[in-house]
Amino acid sequence: MEFKEAKNGYDFTKLGKYFSALCNEANLKHHPSAWLVFGVNDQRQVVGSNFRLARKDLDSLKEEIANKTTNRITFIEIHEVAHAQGRVLLLEIPAAPKGLPVAYDGHYYGRDGEALSPLNLEEIERIRAQSTVEDWSAVVVPNASLVDLDEEALVVARRNFKSKFPDKAAEVDGWDDLTFLNKAKLTIKGRITRTALLLLGREEAEHFLLPAEAKIRWLLKDHLGNDRDYALFGMPLLLAVDKVYAKIRNLKYRYIREGTLFPDEIDQYAPYSIREALNNCIAHQDYTLAGRINVIEREESLSFTNKGSFVPGDVRRVVMEDAPEEHYRNRFLATAMFNLKMVDTAGGGIRKLFLFQRQRFFPMPDYDLSGNRVQLTLTGKVLDMDYARMLASDGALALQDIMALDKVQKRLALTADEEKLLKAKTLIEGRKPNFFIAKSLAQQTGQKARYSKNRAFDKQYYLDLICKAVKEHGSLARKDIDELLWNKLPDWMDERQRKIKVGNLIAELRRHQKIVNQGSDTKPSWALVTNHPV
Structure with a gap:
């Protein structure tokens, strides 16, 4: 925990450094999170903080910090407490993921006692060494055997393997099941692994993986956000992918035809995009967190969510570099899925999602990496x-x-x-x-x-328009001035911004003694100041 008075604000760069330090310290001390507390002094006395008084400014802090951290890690939550002695902010910071020290603006930070300092080399290496710990997906399950694998899944696995490696197709037909599983990297010397159970295991064999959940939940929501339908699919996940895909209503999207630029109609989502997103969830899920993979279908979007941090760190870097990743959370599982033609570990899968959306002239995929999870949303329509x-x-x-x-x-x-x-x-x-x-x-x-x-008109245009209308009608209420200017303000302004803009224009005319309020504060009636030229 770190306590700061922050009475009248706090330097953003220093805040980012403390974020990095507390992330890394929580990891090294084996705590799930750390806390940065504003409004409390070193003697643990509440003094109150005026740091970002508006809630929207606090919420925007999450993205501002994420833009500067190497893994786009940000606050779990920012809690406001109305204490008798003043406002207190509790900034909840997640521990750095295993194997990934967190940097702010390219530098790693830690603490020496109470002092903020660069994270020393021994601590950096201690965190990085965590990535060499046991691969959850490669663990052998002692009591599992071939009878715990689904026969249909085995048939599909062989077919996919032959499709992936056509030069071995004739040879594959002569392999028994154990030989095939070893060659496809699903088993280790004939012993059943967690990967083999996840992808090919019978549903009743799920107890071998507890407390991990090998399940995918599909949820259909209407335009109001209400649940309309759902389904739950378990092992074998190799077959579950097709079952989830069959549930998704990939409707036709019809363009308003504009010359020859657009086709008449197109699928809302490229089939590749759905399968790639779903298989990525399976490959990169942190199964130690005992969460389900979720697929949420709305009228015009699809969201895919899996538990665990985004190991590559930055989506934009992955898309632009178009290179295979150096680290995988479940390397054994990712290799097996590659061999079964489920994912492409040669790189480029995420980039293809962006390119397919571009071909449709649809919005780019949205990634939300907050809350120790990864959520990908595909929009199935033209927004603009x-x-x-x-x-x-x-x-x-x-x-x-x-x-x-x-x-x-x-x-x-x-x-x-x-x-x-x-x-x-x-x-x-x-x-x-x-x-x-x-x-x-x-x-x-x-x-x-x-x-x-x-583009906004020059400010003088709005001021002259108000004065002219007031002269024509003798006086105007605030709602009359709103109506006068509303459609003349820039399109990018929302309702709140327009109200503020109109209020500022009225205030300026009043300051320069061009108009005066002849009504009350609650029901103003604006009129020209006597003898003032218009």
């Missing part, structure tokens, strides 16, 4: 037809450009590097965080009107 038209007409856009522009489409915050990239290529305009597609792209893709709507 103008944005899709831009992708279709500009084939020169690189994938990293599209990934960054996708954030602009979704109104998500850009990192400093993404903002620099898009501005250098003149792809966006506007002020942080309210960026929009640049004028050059707008003109190329038929978005001239949209571009103009995103």
Whole structure:
């Protein structure tokens, strides 16, 4: 635990360093989490903190920290306590994952007593050495045997193996089951492993894996978020993948035809994307956490969730480098799934998900790496037809450009590097965080009107419009001024931002003594100041 007064705020860089230090210290001390406490002094007296008073600013802190950590690890939760002596913040920090020391802005931190310091080499190596501990998926199950494997799954496994390695097809037919399992890396010297049970085991053999859950839950939700249907699939997971796939309603998506840019209709999701996402959940699940894999189907999206941190650390790096990973949580399982044609350990699987979405002009996949889990969401529709038209007409856009522009489409915050990239290529305009597609792209893709709507009029235009309307009608209520300006404000503004903007314009006219409130504070009635020219 680390206590800080933070009475009037706290330096963000120092906060990030403490986050890294406490992550690593919790790992080394074998604690599930650590705590950074604001509003309490070193004598453990509550003094109160004004650090980020608005809840939305506290919530945004999670992403800000994640953008600077090597594994995008962030706070488990930020708790606010209204203490009699002042506001206290409890920032709950997860322990660094096994084998992965957590850096902030490229540097590893720890603590020497009460002092913040670089994590020393011995501590870094001690954390990294955890990755060499036993591979859960490679453990032999002493009492399991061939009779605990599903016959149909064995047939499918042989077929997939021959498809993966066609040069061995004739040879495979002459192997007995144990020889095949050894060659496919499902067993070790004829002994049944947890991997063999996960992929090929009979459902009644699941007790061998307890407390781990070898189950996939499919859940269907309606547009209101209510559960409409569900199903639970257990071992053998090799067959469960097809059963889950059969449950998903991969409907046809029909485009509004625009010249020859778009096909008439297309599947909402590429079949490859569904299978890749599902098999990745199986391969990378942390089975020691005893959680289920979840597939949540909504009207226009699919979400896949598995327990455990995202071992590669950064999705963008995986997509852009397009290289095989150096570390796997379940290496034995990943190898077996590769041999059975379930996953591609040669790299490129995640990148393909992005490319398939690009081909459809759909939003890029969304990854949520918070809460010691990985959630991938695929959107099965065009969110913004103008944005899709831009992708279709500009084939020169690189994938990293599209990934960054996708954030602009979704109104998500850009990192400093993404903002620099898009501005250098003149792809966006506007002020942080309210960026929009640049004028050059707008003109190329038929978005001239949209571009103009995103750009605000000069402030003087709004001020003159209010004064003119007040003169014409004698006085205006606040709702009248709202109605006057609402549709003339930029499209990127939400309702709250528009109200603030209108309020600021009224306040400026009042400060310059151009209008005066002749009503009350609760029901204002704005009129021109006598003899003031308009």
